[in-house]
Amino acid sequence: MPSKQDTMNNNSTDAQNKIDTVVTHAGRHPRKFHGFVNPPVVHASTVLYPDVETMVTGKQTYSYGRRGNPTTDSLEEALTEMEGAAGAKLANSGLNAIALAILSCVKSGDHLLIADTAYGPTRHFADTVLPGNGVEVEYYDPRIGDGIRSLFRPETAAVFTEAPGSLTFEMQDVPAIAAAAHEIGATVLMDNTWASPLYCQPLSLGVDLSIQAGTKYIVGHSDVMLGTLAASERAWEKLDTLYGAMGCHVAPDDVYLGLRGLRTLSVRLERHQRNTLAVLDWLKDQPGIGRIRYPALESDPGHEIWKRDFTGSSGLCAFDFQAGTAREEAYSFLNALALFGLGFSWGGFESLAIPVRLKGMRTATLLDEDLQSVRLHIGLEDPEDLINDLDQALKQTFG
Numbered sequence: 489m490p491s492k493q494d495t496m497n498n499n500s501t502d503a504q505n506k507i508d509t510v511v512t513h514a515g516r517h518p519r520k521f522h523g524f525v526n527p528p529v530v531h532a533s534t535v536l537y538p539d540v541e542t543m544v545t546g547k548q549t550y551s552y553g554r555r556g557n558p559t560t561d562s563l564e565e566a567l568t569e570m571e572g573a574a575g576a577k578l579a580n581s582g583l584n585a586i587a588l589a590i591l592s593c594v595k596s597g598d599h600l601l602i603a604d605t606a607y608g609p610t611r612h613f614a615d616t617v618l619p620g621n622g623v624e625v626e627y628y629d630p631r632i633g634d635g636i637r638s639l640f641r642p643e644t645a646a647v648f649t650e651a652p653g654s655l656t657f658e659m660q661d662v663p664a665i666a667a668a669a670h671e672i673g674a675t676v677l678m679d680n681t682w683a684s685p686l687y688c689q690p691l692s693l694g695v696d697l698s699i700q701a702g703t704k705y706i707v708g709h710s711d712v713m714l715g716t717l718a719a720s721e722r723a724w725e726k727l728d729t730l731y732g733a734m735g736c737h738v739a740p741d742d743v744y745l746g747l748r749g750l751r752t753l754s755v756r757l758e759r760h761q762r763n764t765l766a767v768l769d770w771l772k773d774q775p776g777i778g779r780i781r782y783p784a785l786e787s788d789p790g791h792e793i794w795k796r797d798f799t800g801s802s803g804l805c806a807f808d809f810q811a812g813t814a815r816e817e818a819y820s821f822l823n824a825l826a827l828f829g830l831g832f833s834w835g836g837f838e839s840l841a842i843p844v845r846l847k848g849m850r851t852a853t854l855l856d857e858d859l860q861s862v863r864l865h866i867g868l869e870d871p872e873d874l875i876n877d878l879d880q881a882l883k884q885t886f887g
């Protein structure tokens with residue numbers, strides 16, 4: 489008779505399980521590793537074969553360090569299950585995952601549509617690498633929804649989405665965009681870093697390539713760069729082929745830290761969400777504060793889409809100072825913060841802030857107002873302390 493441990497932990501989960509259970513169990517096979525609940529960190533280049541017949545027929549699970557090992561398999565399997573994907577791959581960073589995803593679905597002569605709110609370095613990749621390779625890039629208003637059809641051309645090969653948008657937090661009607669794109673055979677990509685696969689499963693919205701900066705919430709401790717890609721049946725083969733051909737590989741120590749972070753994603757995100765709602769509920773009534781940018785708030789223009797497509801919200805949000813606030817005032821507020829660090833890479837346990845100047849940021853949807861804005865990452869500290877910190881910084885700046 490199989491032991492309890494064999495039946496409970498041997499194979500990850502079945503499709504019926506809720507996402508919190510999947511996050512806890514997926515990709516773990518303790519019986520393969522003497523019962524240890526986590527897979528080993530396999531440092532490897534050479535893989536040995538028992539005999540030359542096995543070597544030449546390739547009938548062995550692992551063949552060569554670059555092509556994967558039990559550590560990378562574990563995280564890829566967990567992501568495949570969480571995202572309901574045909575397969576998943578790991579990348580050296582979120583940006584590397586974005587570049588790989590795009591390269592897997594466009595070729596010379598193609599036209600690529602990118603949401604105007606995409607993460608800045610995504611634009612940089614698209615603007616610097618793609619034109620030289622014969623791909624024409626066009627930015628579109630993220631709120632376009634089904635209207636994306638009007639931008640389609642015979643050579644449109646892919647549509648890149650990101651929701652909410654970087655820094656300005658516009659939501660996108662991803663199901664409408666995906667349905668329209670599929671009618672012309674285009675591939676749909678989504679940068680889903682803000683929600684993580686826990687609060688949004690892009691493939692269930694019609695997306696073909698779901699991308700994460702694993703650096704943020706999956707790793708969750710501000711100590712590793714990682715990217716993840718999950719592909720639908722129609723996108724998987726091309727991604728897998730490109731990945732192998734490019735010699736992509738992520739170091740096992742980094743993958744292990746991704747796996748380790750993944751197991752607590754659910755409890756961390758829940759706390760990020762709760763703290764963010766508490767901080768914003770206080771912040772919205774403070775003098776000098778303008779618009780709050782966070783789709784989980786009823787007042788946000790993207791709230792209905794968020795409610796329909798997402799099951800939760802994370803710790804990244806922004807607020808504008810009221811019109812007329814000078815850049816020096818915004819900077820002096822940021823310098824006065826004591827608990828919030830000044831840092832760009834978010835998703836860790838700690839609270840962070842960065843200055844954002846909205847004017848001139850976009851090309852398809854120009855933001856004319858010269859507002860000073862601040863992006864906050866609300867961490868796992870006690871929200872009362874975070875509020876006190878924001879309060880004293882506002883008072884120091886504006887009196």
Ligand SMILES: Cc1ncc(COP(=O)(O)O)c(C=O)c1O
Pocket residue numbers: 581582583584607654679681682700701702703704713714715832833834
């Ligand atoms: C939305 C979004 N996507 C992608 C990235 C890139 O991730 P990485 O820093 O791991 O390259 C970031 C980083 O800030 C991001 O905010």
